[in-house]
Amino acid sequence: MKKLSQKIDILAFGAHPDDVECAAAGVLLKHIALGKTVAIIDITAGEMGTFGTPETRKQEAEISSKILGIQYREQLGLADGSIENNEASRLLVIQAIRKYQPEIVLANAIHDRHPDHANAAKLVADAAFLSGLKKKETFYEGDTQEPWRPKAVYNYIQDYFIEPDFVIDISSEMDKKTEAIKAFRSQFVKPKENEPSSILGLLNQIKSTNSIYGRPINAKYAEGFTVNKYIGVHDFFQLS
């Protein structure tokens, strides 16, 4: 019988290869260490990026995936720089959600420097809801997919500062997160001179942001997230 799904715990979407690493690699590493399974979907191949080619970025994403220890990674093939929240793109995202049946979905920042990020955030949130509708029909390898609605969609925070709704301590994961980001070598090294361009600057910015998010919870580093509905907890003592 054909395998119609590869159930995983967390499905992280990024508009471009490296978005997930820059903004949420710490929480992914943390949950993988807890025994959770993770897949990453790169919505575009990042073909409009100033540096690197879709091929080099795909290879780099594979190296990073190994560093992170994720189960699956794939690309949806939407156009970099032109991500639209339309019927065709929603169907692709719904297909991916139904294929992986995640409890938790991560998506880009709700507003950010790159316009693709906010567009991807809305696209994924809408698709996550529609994916739960029985009458919304999608197919995977010729077979009808079952409806699936994730428990929550959380938006990570990337280039622009956004006040997070919650943060997660990633102090122990920061070194490996840095390693995963460095895997995207083409994005940070000038191809001709082979000189570092912005890797140190970017890593410093990411560490500074993660340090700011960590301060209120007495953590050296934390990643911040926003929510699109209230967070419910059982009691006060679950909160730090």
Ligand SMILES: [Zn+2]
């Ligand atoms: Zn991006």
